[in-house]
Amino acid sequence: MIIVNNRDKLDWHEDMTVRDVLEKMKYTFSLITVTVNGELVQKIDYDTHIVPDNARVSAFHLAHGG
Amino acid sequence: MSGVSKSKTNVKKIEITVNGKKVTVVRDTFLLQAVREAKAAVPTLCHHKSLTPSGSCRLCVCEIETRGKKQLVTACNYPVREEISVETASERVLTRRKLLAEMYLGRWPNVPIIKKIAKSLGITESRFKSEHTDENPKACILCGRCVTACEEFIQEKILDFAGRGIRRHMTMPFGEVDPHCVGCTSCAYVCPTGAIEIIDDLNGPANPVMIRNAGMKINAEMATLDKSQNKMRALGTATIVEVMDAYDLLPVMNHQYGSHPDTPKIGVDLLKEKYFTQGTADGCWKGCSMACSKAVDGFQLKTGPYKGQKVTVDGPEYETAAGAANMGCFDMDFLVEFNFYCDTYGLDTISLSTTMAFVMECYENSIITTEHTGGKELNFGAVGEVLECMHEMARGEGFGVDVGQGVRWLKNKWIKELGADPDFLQDIGMEAKGLEYSEYVSKESLAQQLGYTLAVKGPQHDEAWLIFMDMVNNQIPTDEDKAEALYYYPLWRTWFGLLGLCKIIWNDVVPADNNKYPPTVAAKVPGHVANFFKFFEGMTGIPLDEEKMLNQSARVHNFQRIMTRMLGFGTREHDMPPYRAVGPVTKKEYESRAELYDKQMKEIIGIDPEGKTTEEKMKITREYRMKKYNDVCDVVYRRRGWTKNGVPTIARLKELGIALPELIEIIKDDQEV
Numbered sequence: 001m002i003i004v005n006n007r008d009k010l011d012w013h014e015d016m017t018v019r020d021v022l023e024k025m026k027y028t029f030s031l032i033t034v035t036v037n038g039e040l041v042q043k044i045d046y047d048t049h050i051v052p053d054n055a056r057v058s059a060f061h062l063a064h065g066g
Numbered sequence: 067m068s069g070v071s072k073s074k075t076n077v078k079k080i081e082i083t084v085n086g087k088k089v090t091v092v093r094d095t096f097l098l099q100a101v102r103e104a105k106a107a108v109p110t111l112c113h114h115k116s117l118t119p120s121g122s123c124r125l126c127v128c129e130i131e132t133r134g135k136k137q138l139v140t141a142c143n144y145p146v147r148e149e150i151s152v153e154t155a156s157e158r159v160l161t162r163r164k165l166l167a168e169m170y171l172g173r174w175p176n177v178p179i180i181k182k183i184a185k186s187l188g189i190t191e192s193r194f195k196s197e198h199t200d201e202n203p204k205a206c207i208l209c210g211r212c213v214t215a216c217e218e219f220i221q222e223k224i225l226d227f228a229g230r231g232i233r234r235h236m237t238m239p240f241g242e243v244d245p246h247c248v249g250c251t252s253c254a255y256v257c258p259t260g261a262i263e264i265i266d267d268l269n270g271p272a273n274p275v276m277i278r279n280a281g282m283k284i285n286a287e288m289a290t291l292d293k294s295q296n297k298m299r300a301l302g303t304a305t306i307v308e309v310m311d312a313y314d315l316l317p318v319m320n321h322q323y324g325s326h327p328d329t330p331k332i333g334v335d336l337l338k339e340k341y342f343t344q345g346t347a348d349g350c351w352k353g354c355s356m357a358c359s360k361a362v363d364g365f366q367l368k369t370g371p372y373k374g375q376k377v378t379v380d381g382p383e384y385e386t387a388a389g390a391a392n393m394g395c396f397d398m399d400f401l402v403e404f405n406f407y408c409d410t411y412g413l414d415t416i417s418l419s420t421t422m423a424f425v426m427e428c429y430e431n432s433i434i435t436t437e438h439t440g441g442k443e444l445n446f447g448a449v450g451e452v453l454e455c456m457h458e459m460a461r462g463e464g465f466g467v468d469v470g471q472g473v474r475w476l477k478n479k480w481i482k483e484l485g486a487d488p489d490f491l492q493d494i495g496m497e498a499k500g501l502e503y504s505e506y507v508s509k510e511s512l513a514q515q516l517g518y519t520l521a522v523k524g525p526q527h528d529e530a531w532l533i534f535m536d537m538v539n540n541q542i543p544t545d546e547d548k549a550e551a552l553y554y555y556p557l558w559r560t561w562f563g564l565l566g567l568c569k570i571i572w573n574d575v576v577p578a579d580n581n582k583y584p585p586t587v588a589a590k591v592p593g594h595v596a597n598f599f600k601f602f603e604g605m606t607g608i609p610l611d612e613e614k615m616l617n618q619s620a621r622v623h624n625f626q627r628i629m630t631r632m633l634g635f636g637t638r639e640h641d642m643p644p645y646r647a648v649g650p651v652t653k654k655e656y657e658s659r660a661e662l663y664d665k666q667m668k669e670i671i672g673i674d675p676e677g678k679t680t681e682e683k684m685k686i687t688r689e690y691r692m693k694k695y696n697d698v699c700d701v702v703y704r705r706r707g708w709t710k711n712g713v714p715t716i717a718r719l720k721e722l723g724i725a726l727p728e729l730i731e732i733i734k735d736d737q738e739v
Contacts (some may be wrong), residue, residue: 005538005539005540005541006540006541007543008283014361026312027538028308028312029309029312029313029534030294030295030296030297030309031295031296031576033580033581033588040581040582044078044079044092047078059536059538059539060533060539060541060585060588060589061535061538061539062573062576062580062588062589062591063306063533063534063573065506065527065530066529
């Protein structure tokens with residue numbers, strides 16, 4: 001189990017990547033900053049950065065509407 | 067499993083060797099950046115970090131080896147796509163580089179940057195002097211940065227080269243000052259020699275250089291970052307139609323739902339592919355480097371006084387497209403025609419679509435019938451009937467006249483004349499203070515519910531758009547956090563709005579390093595707040611910080627709130643939302659998100675929904691949500707220095723230095739705290 005944005009619970013699986021987390025959360029916005037256990041993950045690493053079990057993931061969307 | 071492993075291969079990263087040193091770079095990184103990451107010194111003349119590299123000066127030449135084959139390449143525009151070995155100062159490289167430097171020195175012997183590069187290569191004299199040698203230390207060295215900046219920063223082509231060979235020179239068309247030049251100063255900003263100087267100081271700014279430098283930072287970000295962020299230059303604000311749908315925030319059928327399978331029919335991909343025709347910049351003002359406005363050319367109208375004519379339509383923007391979803395009209399031809407006639411008739415697309423959406427829901431609930439609509443069957447999605455209502459409105463005829471009065475007026479009329487249920491109409495009539503809601507679903511963001519209703523003018527989101535911060539990021543979880551956001555953002559946005567600065571350059575493109583801040587700070591986009599403060603200081607000579615800015619804005623904001631009070635609004639009862647902005651009004655609406663609402667009931671409210679009817683669950687949800695709304699409203703009022711009834715306290719006015727007798731007279735009887 002991992003926790004996203006200090007609230008949402010997500011089932012964990014082996015070799016779960018940041019991209020997997022974003023897809024499961026349906027996070028498609030272009031300006032998202034991701035940290036895993038406090039460590040910043042660059043966009044280029046979304047497909048390869050493995051999210052460990054019990055991780056706390058932050059997917060910070062920067063948007064303020066029109 | 068614990069810790070982070072990176073067992074998967076990242077095919078987007080490549081390892082290269084620079085002067086024998088291993089460096090890992092992202093695929094397609096230009097070689098110049100890669101060698102600099104390896105701390106190798108490579109001279110450049112035409113290169114600028116914010117411009118597309120051209121390789122024209124060739125000073126950055128390096129020798130690369132790929133699969134046993136060696137070649138010289140210009141590092142600034144050579145993309146790394148495979149493992150290579152790089153020599154930045156091989157004998158072959160240095161021979162070429164020195165020859166180039168000597169030639170530059172021969173043509174422009176006194177230009178500091180050329181002298182410096184030549185000296186670094188051991189050259190102080192040139193063999194190549196001629197009648198074209200220019201002794202001016204600020205001579206144009208034909209690097210082309212200004213030409214590229216004009217095109218990439220503000221999407222103009224005012225500067226270019228003319229002449230061939232030794233007669234090549236930089237100029238405007240026909241050697242005259244081009245009237246399209248607005249003096250944006252981009253060319254001067256990137257010029258490495260000072261050949262282009264800015265001498266104007268229109269409006270007598272205290273520090274024009276400070277303003278220019280901050281402006282240039284913004285222009286450079288537009289050119290380099292927007293294409294990988296929100297793509298506002300290419301797509302405009304309509305780019306977020308599908309985004310809002312994906313996050314359940316696109317208002318569908320009078321704000322009942324947040325998404326719809328037909329959204330792509332009014333989405334930006336279709337607009338880009340088949341409708342947007344103007345490939346050039348279309349900014350609010352000539353010289354805007356964002357130029358996010360878009361247009362549709364040659365659109366043939368199907369209805370109204372201009373039926374059959376081909377017209378140019380300025381838009382559609384996000385709000386107009388979302389308004390179509392709100393009316394259930396997922397039809398791009400309709401959307402563009404609706405946009406055109408709103409502009410032509412002088413109608414606000416937001417107010418009209420939200421009003422029409424209300425009318426449609428009333429029609430579907432048999433509160434009104436064709437008898438009242440002049441025979442029009444105004445179900446959701448009735449595109450032809452919506453357009454006909456608009457034309458009636460413009461002609462001052464029929465049912466369109468009623469629609470033109472807006473949601474509040476219609477509610478009152480139908481309650482009074484038709485005996486409609488006032489509670490239901492209040493719940494679904496998306497207006498507050500008499501203004502129609504803009505096009506975002508706020509049900510799952512308590513902060514946004516108040517962002518809408520506490521806005522001075524009514525539920526428009528230009529004071530605060532906090533949905534992602536609240537609903538998605540969960541970064542303002544407590545009442546106090548929400549109240550702080552509802553203190554800061556309305557004041558910040560009011561402040562830069564008063565200065566005439568644009569919201570889009572604040573946070574629709576953000577600095578590349580904005581992710582170094584924690585979320586609550588990153589949300590403010592500190593780099594861009596600093597730019598805006600520099601605009602202010604550059605103009606007035608007065609340095610600014612956050613506290614001073616907030617106090618400046620609070621003076622205006624409180625003044626506005628008191629004016630609102632004077633006009634009969636500006637108290638708590640007028641800050642109350644229609645319930646649909648807070649939660650599900652109908653059974654169908656609740657059941658469309660039953661899983662979410664039931665989960666919230668169990669985990670947040672602390673009541674087990676098991677065995678309860680939908681009506682019972684709706685009641686529990688409503689009581690909880692309205693209580694939370696009022697709780698946070700109390701905290702926001704306190705944070706703003708207002709009474710429990712939402713009126714600025716006299717003490718707050720004194721603190722801000724605006725305790726004018728005229729203002730106190732308006733609020734003196736509303737001071738119970």
